Amino acid sequence: MKTRITDIFGIQYPIILSGMSWISVPKMVAAVSEAGGLGILATGPLSADETRQAIREIRSLTKKPFAANASLMLPGATPNAEVLLEEKVPVINFALGKGDWIVKRAHEYGGKVMATVVNVRHAKRAQDYGADAVIVTGHEAAGHGGPVTSLVLIPTLADALDIPVIAAGGFADGRGLASALALGADAVAMGTRFMTTKESPLHDYYKNLSLEKTPYDTIYSSHFDGLPARVMDTPPAHKVLKRGLNIPGAFVNSRAIAKQLGLPFFKLFFGVMAAGLDKAIALGYMANAFNSIKKATENGDHEIGVLPVGQVIGLLNDIPTVAEVMERIVKEAKDVQKDLGKKLA
Numbered sequence: 422m423k424t425r426i427t428d429i430f431g432i433q434y435p436i437i438l439s440g441m442s443w444i445s446v447p448k449m450v451a452a453v454s455e456a457g458g459l460g461i462l463a464t465g466p467l468s469a470d471e472t473r474q475a476i477r478e479i480r481s482l483t484k485k486p487f488a489a490n491a492s493l494m495l496p497g498a499t500p501n502a503e504v505l506l507e508e509k510v511p512v513i514n515f516a517l518g519k520g521d522w523i524v525k526r527a528h529e530y531g532g533k534v535m536a537t538v539v540n541v542r543h544a545k546r547a548q549d550y551g552a553d554a555v556i557v558t559g560h561e562a563a564g565h566g567g568p569v570t571s572l573v574l575i576p577t578l579a580d581a582l583d584i585p586v587i588a589a590g591g592f593a594d595g596r597g598l599a600s601a602l603a604l605g606a607d608a609v610a611m612g613t614r615f616m617t618t619k620e621s622p623l624h625d626y627y628k629n630l631s632l633e634k635t636p637y638d639t640i641y642s643s644h645f646d647g648l649p650a651r652v653m654d655t656p657p658a659h660k661v662l663k664r665g666l667n668i669p670g671a672f673v674n675s676r677a678i679a680k681q682l683g684l685p686f687f688k689l690f691f692g693v694m695a696a697g698l699d700k701a702i703a704l705g706y707m708a709n710a711f712n713s714i715k716k717a718t719e720n721g722d723h724e725i726g727v728l729p730v731g732q733v734i735g736l737l738n739d740i741p742t743v744a745e746v747m748e749r750i751v752k753e754a755k756d757v758q759k760d761l762g763k764k765l766a
Contacts, residue, residue, distance in 0.1 A: 422751065425585040426608035429533055429553055430512055431486050433457030434751055435608035436598065437556075437587060438615050440490035440514060441563075441729070442466045442711075443718040444623055447475050451482035452620045452743040461514055461610075462489035466711065469500040476508045486511045488535075493518025506532075514556065521550040537589075539567025539574075541581050554585040556610050560641075562590030563612050563731040564650050572604070579605025593733035595753020599761075602754075613731040619742045624721030627653075627728050628740055636735030645727060646710035653730045661713065661727060 424435045438445055438453040440461035450460030462479060464472045472489070479487050489510045491502040494517035502523055505513050509530045515523050516537035524534045528551065535554040536547035544555045557578050558564075559571030567574065571591045579586050585607035592601060593614040601609045616623050617631045630653075638654040644662050645652055652658050710727070717726025741749070 424607040426554060426587060430459055432459050434747060436747060436750060437608055437610040439589060439610045439612035441612050443715055444616050444621060446622055447478040447482060449620055450479050450487050454483045454485040454487045456744045456747040458747060460487050464489055464501040465492050465495055469504050472501045472504045473508060476510060488512035488514050490514040492516050524551045541578060544578050544582055548582055548584050554587055556587045556589050559590030561732040563729040565648050566590045566651055575601060575604040575606050590731060591733055593736045595750045596757055598750055598754040599757040613733050614746060617737050617740055618746060619740060623718055626721030627717060631734055631737055634734045636732045639730060639732055650729060651731060653728045657725055658727050
C-alpha cells in the first residue's frame with residue numbers, strides 16, 4: 422500500500438497505533454512498527470526520565486519508524502516534548518495545545534510532526550504551523566472524539582487541507598481502512614482494535630469484556646476527564662457520570678500524578694489555579710480520570726476502573742496478535758477494492 426503517509430513516515434502500511442496511556446507502551450509501539458505500521462508512544466503518564474527510557478527501549482526493539490505524543494494541556498507535557506526533541510524521535514504527535522515550536526525544532530533534525538484535531542479551524546492552524554499531517558478524530562472514537570462523525574469529518578478536512586489526513590474514530594478492519602481512503606484520508610489510526618490484541622498490556626478482564634460489548638455499549642460525556650470523551654458503558658462509568666467532579670478525590674489523585682511525573686505538587690497546584698477556573702476544573706476531572714483509567718488498564722478493576730473505548734468495540738470478536746491484525750486489515754481492504762471495482766464497473 423502506498424499513500425502520502427507511507428511515503429512521509431517511511432512505513433509499509435497506512436495504519437497507526439493511537440497513543441493511549443498505559444496501552445501504547447514501548448513493546449506495543451514496537452510491535453505495530455515491526456508489523457509495517459507506525460506505533461505512537463503515549464507519554465501522558467510518564468515523567469521526562471521515563472519518557473527518555475521508553476524511547477530508548479523502543480529503539481532496542483525495532484529499527485523501524487515510530488512516534489511519540491505530547492498532550493500539551495497535561496502537566497509534564499512540555500518536559501516530555503523536550504525529551505522527544507532531544508532524542509530526535511522520528512515522528513511527534515501533539516494535541517491540546519499550540520505545537521508550532523515542536524514543528525520547528527523537529528524539522529531541524531528531519532523529524533515529522535502530526536497534530537491531533539477535531540475541526541477545520543484547528544487543522545488549518547496546524548497546517549500553518551508546518552505540521553506534516555493531522556490526525557482527525559471523529560465522534561466514534563475512544564477518548565476525545567469531536568462532535569462530527571468520521572464519515573463527514575474526513576472529507577471535510579481532506580477538502581480543506583493540503584497536508585495528509587489520518588482518520589481516527591470508527592476504524593477496526595479492512596472495510597474501515599478502504600472507506601477512510603475513499604473519503605480522502607491517507608491513513609487510519611486505531612486504538613480500540615489494537616487495545617484488544619495479544620501484545621496489548623490491557624488487563625485480560627477488559628480484553629474479554631470488550632468482546633461482549635456492542636457498538637451501543639459506550640458513553641460519551643465531559644464528566645470523565647473534563648473534555649467530551651467516550652468510555653465503555655460499565656457500572657463504574659455510570660457512577661462517575663452521576664457524581665460529576667469529585668474534588669477531594671481530584672486533590673488526592675493530583676498529588677499522586679505530581680509524584681509520578683516528578684513535579685513539585687504545590688508548584689503544579691498553584692500553576693493550575695493560576696490558569697483559570699475552567700482549566701482547573703478540567704484538570705481536576707483529568708486527575709480522577711487518570712486514576713480510573715490506570716486501574717482499569719493495569720489491574721482490571723471493575724469497581725473503580727473506567728476504560729476509554731470507541732464504538733468499533735462492537736466489531737471485535739477475537740484477540741489476535743498485532744501482526745495478524747495488520748495482515749487481516751490489509752487483505753480485507755484489498756478485497757473491498759476488488760469488490761467495489763466490480764460494483765462500480
